[in-house]
Amino acid sequence: MKDYFAVLQVSENARPAEIQKAYRQLALKYHPDVNKSPDAHERFCEITEAYEFLMNHWPQHVAQHPESANTKQKYSEYRHTDDFERFRRETREKAQQQARMRYEKFKKQHEAFQESGINDIALLFTAFIRLLSIPLFLGLALMPIALAFISWQWIFMGIVMWPVATIIGWYMHDNRRHYLLPGSFFYTPSRLRQMFTDTHPSDKSCYYCRSKVADSKPFHLDLLKLKDLKLKSGGYRQHNVNYINQNISILVPRSKKAFVIHSLNGFIKILSIIGCLCFFPVSSIVWRMVTGMILGGFVSTTILTITRTRSNVTYLFSLNMLLRVAAWLSSLLLASRFSFNPFDIQTNDAIHFVVTAIVVFDSFLMQLFEMAIGKKSMAPLLSQYPEANIKFAEGYRVYNDIPVLSVVYPLFKWIFG
Numbered sequence: 001m002k003d004y005f006a007v008l009q010v011s012e013n014a015r016p017a018e019i020q021k022a023y024r025q026l027a028l029k030y031h032p033d034v035n036k037s038p039d040a041h042e043r044f045c046e047i048t049e050a051y052e053f054l055m056n057h058w059p060q061h062v063a064q065h066p067e068s069a070n071t072k073q074k075y076s077e078y079r080h081t082d083d084f085e086r087f088r089r090e091t092r093e094k095a096q097q098q099a100r101m102r103y104e105k106f107k108k109q110h111e112a113f114q115e116s117g118i119n120d121i122a123l124l125f126t127a128f129i130r131l132l133s134i135p136l137f138l139g140l141a142l143m144p145i146a147l148a149f150i151s152w153q154w155i156f157m158g159i160v161m162w163p164v165a166t167i168i169g170w171y172m173h174d175n176r177r178h179y180l181l182p183g184s185f186f187y188t189p190s191r192l193r194q195m196f197t198d199t200h201p202s203d204k205s206c207y208y209c210r211s212k213v214a215d216s217k218p219f220h221l222d223l224l225k226l227k228d229l230k231l232k233s234g235g236y237r238q239h240n241v242n243y244i245n246q247n248i249s250i251l252v253p254r255s256k257k258a259f260v261i262h263s264l265n266g267f268i269k270i271l272s273i274i275g276c277l278c279f280f281p282v283s284s285i286v287w288r289m290v291t292g293m294i295l296g297g298f299v300s301t302t303i304l305t306i307t308r309t310r311s312n313v314t315y316l317f318s319l320n321m322l323l324r325v326a327a328w329l330s331s332l333l334l335a336s337r338f339s340f341n342p343f344d345i346q347t348n349d350a351i352h353f354v355v356t357a358i359v360v361f362d363s364f365l366m367q368l369f370e371m372a373i374g375k376k377s378m379a380p381l382l383s384q385y386p387e388a389n390i391k392f393a394e395g396y397r398v399y400n401d402i403p404v405l406s407v408v409y410p411l412f413k414w415i416f417g
Contacts, residue, residue, distance in 0.1 A: 004050035016055060023051040028110070052091050114186040117416060126182045130175075133168055140165035196263075199256060206255035207385050208262075208310040214253030219262075219312050219417070221250040221388055223396040243400055252312075252385045261309045262417050265300035269415045272296030282345040286332065286355060312417045315384050316398060316410050320369045320377040327365060328358050363406040370401070 005012050008022045029035065030043045113119060140161040147154035172179060199215045206212040208219075228244040254262075276292030277285065304311050335350040370377055379392045399409045 004053045007046055007050040008054065010054075014054075019051065019054050023047060049088070049091050053088075117187065118412075119183075120185050120187055123183045123185060127180055130172075130179055130182070133172065137165055137168045137172065140168070196256075196260065202253065204253040206258055207252050208258035208312065209255050209308065212255035212257050214255055216254050216256045216259040218251035219254045221252055221315060221385070223248050223250065223388070223391055223398060224400065225394070225396045226400060243402070245400070248391065248396065250385065250388050250391065252388070254312075257307070258309055258312075261303065261307055262312045265303060265311075266416050268299050268303070269293070269296035272299065273415075281343070284336065284345045284347045284351070286347060286351060287336065287345045290329075290332070313414050314382045315380045315388065316414055317381055318378050319373065319381060320366060321410065322381075323369050323377075324362060324365050328354075328362070331357070359407050360403050363401040363403045366401045366406055 005014070008014075008019060008026065010018055010022050014022075026047045027044065030040050030047060035043075144155050144158035144161055147157065175182070195217075200217060202214045204214040206214045224245040224247045226243060227246050230242040230244065232240040232242070272295045273289065273292035276288045276295060280288045280291055282288060282291075301311070303309075331354045332347075332351070335347055335354050337346045337348065338344075339346075375395060378397045383389060384392065398413070399405060
C-alpha cells in the first residue's frame with residue numbers, strides 16, 4: 001500500500017497549498033503527453049489519486065471521526081481500513097478522466113502565464129543580475145589583494161569580502177551551464193515575427209479600429225469578482241488570507257493595425273521610463289520615474305489620436321484609481337523641493353516613507369475610497385467593449401485590494417496592456 005504523502009513528496013503535516021503546489025509540479029512532469037517513459041501514465045494516475053485523497057477524503061475522514069484526531073490516530077493505520085480501500089477503488093476509476101482534465105487546465109494556465117510575458121521579464125531580470133554579479137565577484141575577490149600592494153593592512157578587508165565572494169562564486173559554479181541564459185524565452189525572434197505577420201481571418205470588426213477587420217489575435221481582458229474571503233490563523237505570526245475569485249477572460253476583437261499600435265505604445269512607455277531614469281536632469285530618482293510615466297502616457301496618447309485607435313488600457317482608469325494617484329502625487333509633492341534656476345527636483349528624507357506607503361498601503365486607500373464612494377468607483381470611467389461593460393456592471397473588476405499587487409499589477413498592465 002503506497003503512502004500518498006510520499007507519492008506527492010510532502011510531509012504528513014503539509015497544508016493544502018503545499019499539496020496543491022506539489023501536485024501541480026508532479027502533474028506537469030509526469031503527464032504522458034510530456035513524459036514519454038513507459039510508466040508515465042501509471043505514475044500520473046497515482047499522483048492524481050494521492051491528490052484526491054489528501055485534499056478531499058482524508059480531511060472528511062478526520063472531520064467525521066473526531067475521536068481519531070483526538071487520539072492522534074496515525075495515517076499509516078487508517079490505510080489498512082475498509083473505508084480506505086473503498087475510496088481507493090472509487091478514485092482509481094475516476095483518475096483517468098480527472099487526470100487529463102486537470103492537466104489541460106494546468107497547461108492552459110501555464111500557456112497564459114507564458115503569453116503574459118512575465119516569465120520572459122523575470123528571465124531578463126535574472127540574467128541582468130547574474131551579469132552584474134561577475135564584476136562584483138571579481139571586485140570582492142581581488143580588491144583586498146590589489147590594495148595590499150599599497151599597504152599590507154588592506155589585506156584584512158578580505159575577512160569581510162572573501163566570504164561574500166565565495167558565496168557568489170559558489171552560486172556561479174552551481175549555475176555555470178546556463179548562467180547568462182537561465183531559461184527558455186517564450187517570445188523568441190521567430191515567435192515575435194509570427195505575431196506581427198500572421199493573420200487570423202474573422203468576420204468581426206476590430207473594436208479598437210472600427211474601419212478594420214479583426215484579423216489579429218484578440219485582446220484578453222482578464223476580470224475577477226470576489227466570491228469569498230477566507231481567514232486562517234494558526235497563532236502568532238501565522239495568519240493567512242485567501243481570496244476566492246470568479247475569473248473570466250473577455251476576448252476583444254482586434255485588428256493587425258491595433259495590435260501593432262498597442263505593441264508600439266508598450267515599447268514607447270518602457271523606453272520613456274528607462275530614458276528618463278537615465279538622462280532626465282533632476283536629482284530625484286522618484287521624479288525621474290514619474291516623469292517617464294507621464295511622458296510615455298503623453299506620447300502613446302498622441303499616437304493613438306493620430307492613428308485613430310482606441311487604447312487597450314482605459315479599463316484601468318477608474319475614479320478610485322485617479323483619486324489614489326492624486327493622493328500619492330500630493331504626498332510626493334510635499335516631500336519634494338523644486339528649484340527653477342537651475343531646474344532641479346530634490347526629495348527630503350520623508351520620500352522613503354512615502355514610497356513605502358505607496359507600495360504597502362495603497363490597497364488600504366483603495367478600500368477607503370471604495371467604502372466612501374461605492375463599488376462603482378472601481379468601474380472604468382470610459383466605455384469599454386460591450387461584453388466588458390456588462391461584467392463591470394455586475395461587479396467584476398481588474399484586480400483585488402491586495403498590498404503591493406494594487407500598485408504593481410495596474411502599472412504592469414498599463415505598460416504591457
